[in-house]
Amino acid sequence: MSTRCVVYSRVSTDAQERDGTSLDSQERASIELATSRGWSVVRSIRDAASGFHLDREGIETLRGLLHRGEVDVVVAYAVDRLSRNQNHIGVLFDEIEQAGARLEFVTERFEDTAVGRFILAARAFIAEVEREKIVERTTRGKAERARGGRLPQGTGRGIYGYRYDVESGTRLIDLSQAMVVRRLFEEFADGRSCNRLANDLNDEGIPAFGGGRWYPLTIRRILLNETYVGRTIYRRTQVQKVRDVARGRWVRRVTERPQDEWIEVDGATPAIVSAELFERVRQRLEDPERKNRGRASFEYPLRGRLRCEACGSAMVGQTLLKGRYRYYRCRRSYAGPRADRCESPYVPTELLEDAVRTALVDLVANPETLLAETRQRFCADPATTRRDSLDREIADIEAKQRRLVRLFTAGDLPESMLAEESRALAERRARLESERANIAPVATQMSLEVLTTRMPRALELIRAWISEAGAERLELLLEALNAHMTASRQSVAIRGEVPLIESAAYEDLVTIERTSA
Numbered sequence: 277m278s279t280r281c282v283v284y285s286r287v288s289t290d291a292q293e294r295d296g297t298s299l300d301s302q303e304r305a306s307i308e309l310a311t312s313r314g315w316s317v318v319r320s321i322r323d324a325a326s327g328f329h330l331d332r333e334g335i336e337t338l339r340g341l342l343h344r345g346e347v348d349v350v351v352a353y354a355v356d357r358l359s360r361n362q363n364h365i366g367v368l369f370d371e372i373e374q375a376g377a378r379l380e381f382v383t384e385r386f387e388d389t390a391v392g393r394f395i396l397a398a399r400a401f402i403a404e405v406e407r408e409k410i411v412e413r414t415t416r417g418k419a420e421r422a423r424g425g426r427l428p429q430g431t432g433r434g435i436y437g438y439r440y441d442v443e444s445g446t447r448l449i450d451l452s453q454a455m456v457v458r459r460l461f462e463e464f465a466d467g468r469s470c471n472r473l474a475n476d477l478n479d480e481g482i483p484a485f486g487g488g489r490w491y492p493l494t495i496r497r498i499l500l501n502e503t504y505v506g507r508t509i510y511r512r513t514q515v516q517k518v519r520d521v522a523r524g525r526w527v528r529r530v531t532e533r534p535q536d537e538w539i540e541v542d543g544a545t546p547a548i549v550s551a552e553l554f555e556r557v558r559q560r561l562e563d564p565e566r567k568n569r570g571r572a573s574f575e576y577p578l579r580g581r582l583r584c585e586a587c588g589s590a591m592v593g594q595t596l597l598k599g600r601y602r603y604y605r606c607r608r609s610y611a612g613p614r615a616d617r618c619e620s621p622y623v624p625t626e627l628l629e630d631a632v633r634t635a636l637v638d639l640v641a642n643p644e645t646l647l648a649e650t651r652q653r654f655c656a657d658p659a660t661t662r663r664d665s666l667d668r669e670i671a672d673i674e675a676k677q678r679r680l681v682r683l684f685t686a687g688d689l690p691e692s693m694l695a696e697e698s699r700a701l702a703e704r705r706a707r708l709e710s711e712r713a714n715i716a717p718v719a720t721q722m723s724l725e726v727l728t729t730r731m732p733r734a735l736e737l738i739r740a741w742i743s744e745a746g747a748e749r750l751e752l753l754l755e756a757l758n759a760h761m762t763a764s765r766q767s768v769a770i771r772g773e774v775p776l777i778e779s780a781a782y783e784d785l786v787t788i789e790r791t792s793a
Contacts (some may be wrong), residue, residue: 278315279315279349280315280346280348281318281347281349281351283351284321284334285357286322303320318346318347335368342483345370345375347375347377349379350372353383362736405594419539422539423539424544426445426541427440427544434447435485437454438450438454438545447544448546449546449548453485457504461549463719465556473490474491474492474494500558502554504547506547507545508545513530514530535741574595575751576604577751578629578750580676581760584608585762585763586606587618590606590679591605591607603624604763606620627770632750632754632768635768666712669708670708682715721771
């Protein structure tokens, strides 16, 4: 059997600028080495990312091959192509060794001895030091460029309203786009919403910066960008990669630096709007009354669990004539780009909530329906049932996260509330995903005989509860049943789960479904 070889190549911008070790040249040299040794190259893996972290797509692929025993030799061009972190080199070397494979480099030779491994670790340390030197030189160079009045990171694209001038390292005004920017600031200051402005620009066929459609969130970001008053700040924020233990991966975190670290790039960006107009817009964006506009004035117990039958979007509460009339409506029936709106009609809250109560009462009035479903479920592994339940809860959280984005995009949700709600949902999702990952099969199940005896009484208590349920109780009941609904003006379909009450040791659930016209 021939020796199975996997070639790994990695490149980053600093490497290309320094010594021209492109992906093609690394790969070619590695394959030549493998061929000269008589190895069979079964896979060639490429990465275009920093060598400081291990969470690279190519490295993950390589580790998977090692774990499955599909590799005999790993060939890389040099130590720093594999990683620039000496600890990571040690981790990878250990994993390769545990898989019964070996590690080879094109430009270096290391004996498989204690001395050889020490030399390998020393080379990894040198690569790590070199990376830190590159970062330090690059950062210092960008700071000096900014102090000299040149944009430190000019890419040629810039931002809407400007174009980048390579020779001067500054921005120049794009006259046609600048007219749109001024219009956005002026009309928003005069009372128009971000949603209305997006619709107007789309209706007039004015393309956004990337050539596509305008969205309220895009306009909001323009209105908050003080670049348009001619102020350019370098080093306002810093980006860090931190380990998210709950999700088991590295995430990007952006934080604001102390003001004494900021560098103002004088003369790099000409102003498009006046400081006075920018301040008027900022005050309107931060107006407490406008920020609280997205808060519900009345109780809507079905919110968060109700979707439009026509398009699948979330349904929200809506009042007319200062609360005299209350409805549930599709989120897309009013907000968002005009071309993307849903035509489904509003549904009166009383009509829909009464239909939900009727459907729930009808369901629990006949315990045989649930008992039949329970008998079928008892053939399944309780762990599987719990996993299914967790999957549904996670999907529900994903839907809520998408709903938050739509609310914020439409300008109906303040940024502070978005951050708070997003953090709470992310924490709950992490707990559910952790539980799902660690779930183990349950060896015991509730006796069908005991369940048959107890379920009718449990359902009788639930029926009484439903019949007296006001908005608060109905919301609590839907939470207990993990109920989700799709609705139109004509009908509502409900899906939920009824706990099988025996003791704290049992967490079995029976899925219920009901449609009410």
